[in-house]
Amino acid sequence: MSTRIVIKIGSSSLTGVEGGLNREAIAYFAREISLLRAKGHEVLLVTSGAVAAGFREIGYPFRPKLLHEKQAAAAVGQALLMQAYEQAFKDFDLVIAQVLLTRSDFLSRKRMNNAGMTVEELLRQQVIPIFNENDTVSIDELKFGDNDMLSALVANLVKAQHLIIITDTDGVYTADPRKHPNAVRFERIEEITEEIYALAGGSGSSVGTGGMRSKIEAAKVATRGGVPVYVGRVSANGDLNAAVEGHGPGTYFDTHLSSLPMKKQWLGFMSTPLGAVHVDEGAEEALVHGGHSLLPVGVRRVEGSFHAGDVVEVLGPENKVLGRGIVNYDDAQLRIVQGLSSGEVVGKIGPIHRLEVIHRDEWITLCM
Ligand SMILES: Nc1ncnc2c1ncn2[C@@H]1O[C@H](COP(=O)(O)OP(=O)(O)O)[C@@H](O)[C@H]1O
Numbered sequence: 001m002s003t004r005i006v007i008k009i010g011s012s013s014l015t016g017v018e019g020g021l022n023r024e025a026i027a028y029f030a031r032e033i034s035l036l037r038a039k040g041h042e043v044l045l046v047t048s049g050a051v052a053a054g055f056r057e058i059g060y061p062f063r064p065k066l067l068h069e070k071q072a073a074a075a076v077g078q079a080l081l082m083q084a085y086e087q088a089f090k091d092f093d094l095v096i097a098q099v100l101l102t103r104s105d106f107l108s109r110k111r112m113n114n115a116g117m118t119v120e121e122l123l124r125q126q127v128i129p130i131f132n133e134n135d136t137v138s139i140d141e142l143k144f145g146d147n148d149m150l151s152a153l154v155a156n157l158v159k160a161q162h163l164i165i166i167t168d169t170d171g172v173y174t175a176d177p178r179k180h181p182n183a184v185r186f187e188r189i190e191e192i193t194e195e196i197y198a199l200a201g202g203s204g205s206s207v208g209t210g211g212m213r214s215k216i217e218a219a220k221v222a223t224r225g226g227v228p229v230y231v232g233r234v235s236a237n238g239d240l241n242a243a244v245e246g247h248g249p250g251t252y253f254d255t256h257l258s259s260l261p262m263k264k265q266w267l268g269f270m271s272t273p274l275g276a277v278h279v280d281e282g283a284e285e286a287l288v289h290g291g292h293s294l295l296p297v298g299v300r301r302v303e304g305s306f307h308a309g310d311v312v313e314v315l316g317p318e319n320k321v322l323g324r325g326i327v328n329y330d331d332a333q334l335r336i337v338q339g340l341s342s343g344e345v346v347g348k349i350g351p352i353h354r355l356e357v358i359h360r361d362e363w364i365t366l367c368m
């Protein structure tokens with residue numbers, strides 16, 4: 001059956017330690033992807049490597065650390081990267097498209113939906129969309145930084161059936177295998193727990209950015225969105241197909257969920273909360289386990305400045321983030337009604353449009 005597959009290739013798999021593109025690697029990935037296409041699968045690529053490909057060309061002796069230097073290197077490297085992909089895919093009669101996105105594109109549902117429609121059209125026309133972060137315009141606070149999270153958001157956006165994150169290690173180990181040779185690989189991770197987060201370290205190479213931690217964060221977002229994830233190395237003929245078919249030598253992250261509605265994905269993983277609402281134990285139980293809305297009576301404290309319709313984060317009695325929702329009160333109003341029963345609320349501020357602080361349809365739980 002034809003499936004939709006998002007493949008993320010990290011800098012470490014595309015470039016040498018001293019920068020510059022590894023054209024053999026690109027030719028190899030093009031061949032592997034062409035085999036998936038020949039089987040009728042739809043393939044979308046998320047590629048890193050612009051900075052790594054460009055820094056030597058521009059004259060820097062090593063991968064730059066300053067933002068404007070990285071942006072300059074990426075501007076040079078992105079062109080080289082796409083040129084290399086274009087040549088490599090041409091050998092298989094495959095047409096590619098460049099899609100550069102920033103985190104702020106995902107903050108706006110309108111821009112995100114527009115990007116989604118363009119990508120659907122590219123796929124209809126049998127084109128392979130190749131995504132990267134638009135490094136030259138991204139600003140530090142809004143950067144993906146590495147492309148792991150971008151690949152998860154793209155996989156959710158297009159409702160992919162697989163997200164394959166290709167890196168330079170055979171998956172997730174009990175510790176960074178570069179530093180701990182006795183570390184053991186996880187074949188399957190059914191649930192991403194705090195323990196799994198704790199054992200994942202940063203990048204082990206001089207060209208990679210996020211390390212295993214950012215891959216696990218990305219896996220969490222993708223699996224919550226209903227997309228199963230594979231993390232591993234892909235280097236021999238047939239490896240990519242094996243990874244897609246479930247017998248790759250890396251780590252699989254299961255999902256028991258069907259794809260979340262786009263509105264909830266946006267709420268949970270793309271929106272920016274403008275304030276925080278602290279709730280008591282009863283409200284935590286109602287929101288997280290009961291599937292109920294948040295009422296004023298459960299609110300203990302309000303932080304930040306926001307308007308009705310904005311996104312806020314909700315924290316439990318132990319300051320744990322429980323989830324996010326769209327709030328129906330301005331922060332000033334909410335401070336007046338916090339802790340009040342429903343009858344008291346109307347007495348205090350008069351007739352209101354919606355009593356719930358956050359309606360359950362506009363809520364996503366993030367603590368499970
Ligand atoms: N628990 C772990 N299991 C596997 N790899 C880990 C772990 N902790 C840290 N790493 C490091 O993460 C690196 C992969 O991430 P990164 O360098 O960002 O690669 P990429 O460029 O492919 O995104 C590995 O080479 C490894 O050194």
Ligand SMILES: N[C@@H](CCC(=O)OP(=O)(O)O)C(=O)O
Nearest residue numbers: 011048049050051146147209
């Ligand atoms: N957008 C950047 C990604 C930076 C990066 O190193 O990412 P990754 O290799 O995925 O950890 C680039 O193309 O260089």
